[in-house]
Amino acid sequence: MPTLTTDLDLACARLKAGELLALPTETVYGLAADARNEAAVAKVFALKGRPSSNPLIVHLAHASQTGDWAAEVPAAAQRLMDAFWPGPLTLVLPARGDVSRAVTAGQNSVALRVPAHPLARQLLERFGSGLVAPSANRYMSISPTSPAHVMQQFADSDLLILDGGPCAVGLESTIVGLLPGEPARLLREGMLSASQIEAVLGEPLARGEAGELRVPGQHHRHYAPGTPTQRFQQVPTMALQDPRCAWLWCGAAQPSVGPALDLGADPERYAQGLYAALYELDNLGLDRLLIQTPPPGEAWAAVHDRLARASRPLD
Ligand code: TXA
Ligand code: MG
Secondary structure (H helix, E strand, C coil): CCEEECCHHHHHHHHHCCCCEEECCCCCCEEEEECCCHHHHHHHHHHHCCCCCCCCEEECCCHHHHHHCECCCCHHHHHHHHHHCCCCEEEEEEECCCCCCCCCCCCCEEEEECCCCHHHHHHHHHHCCCEECCECCCCCCCCCCCHHHHHHHCCCCCCEEECCCCCCCCCCCEEEECCCCCCCEEEECCCCCHHHHHHHHCCCCEECCECCECCCCCCCCCCCCCCCEEEECCCCHHHHHCCCEEEEECCCCCCCCCCEEECCCCHHHHHHHHHHHHHHHHCCCCCEEEEECCCCCHHHHHHHHHHHHHCEECC
16 A cells, blocks of 8 residues: 655655655656666656656756756757746756666657646755656556545555645646757647747747657557546537436536536636546446537647547547
8 A cells, every 4th residue: 555645854765765756746746766766767667567668757856957967958948947947847858978768768868847846846855866757657547636546546556655735737747849950849738838838939839759859658548547438529418318427527517317527617727627537537437438628729738638648539
């Protein structure tokens, strides 16, 4: 059974000893380990069941530590760090030679982020170096946004969970790649939007993978509940009578016989509650989960991205 704690000394001592720790961040809980300890990093891959080809994000207390990991910090990266760190933004930069290729999955770039959650910041400050922290879920399942979700994911382990309550943002960080000679590139949507980033950069972001910038592990089926899950725009009214069908609405829920949650029509509140709602409805073990597709628009871009990975379209 995992154990919950709020004891930062204990949490830090575990990490120094090469053990794992579930770490609250403002986005999702991470499965943290000392990024300079290859044996500890190997434990992260083993416990998650994650392929070693899928690189990890290094979490830092301060932007001033970037130079310990990145071989180069382009001016554009510095501007983004100044504007958005601490916060839900990950930057992929050229990696220094001494960064373990277990962390970068053999790539010559490293992903860096300064999280904003107060407990994460205090722990990183105390730890004094970088922590790898992929989302604290088993490979291909839903990211955890509360200690209870982490417990469920790793029920048969003795993982220590630093209890920082529910995550405020609720979706994984936005990832931007900044490699020399390449335009800045959006590699993963997050609640920090492309236009917020473009406003600071003063130029549009390129999209998708190109050249050396690959994002292994962004699987099409990712974040998927065990229950067969579909998303709809037109309400499939027949299913409203089905007691074995669960519903997730984004405002204007219609009465259904099966259980339903309504996350409302505000994108930030929806994002904050999405994974918790998926855990809750998936845990009912019903036959079907139906998700109302939120409206178009940039404010919903990260939500659309995650729903596309969690469900199949019904219409
Ligand atoms: O919000 C977050 O980013 C959370 C919290 C815990 O910080 N972490 C997280 O980690 O989502 P993870 O491992 O689940 O997702 C990291 C993503 C993966 O898609 C990986 O391929 C990409 O970051 N990534 C890591 N290093 C990379 C690199 N050098 N180049 C390109 N993509 C990289
Ligand atoms: Mg993940």
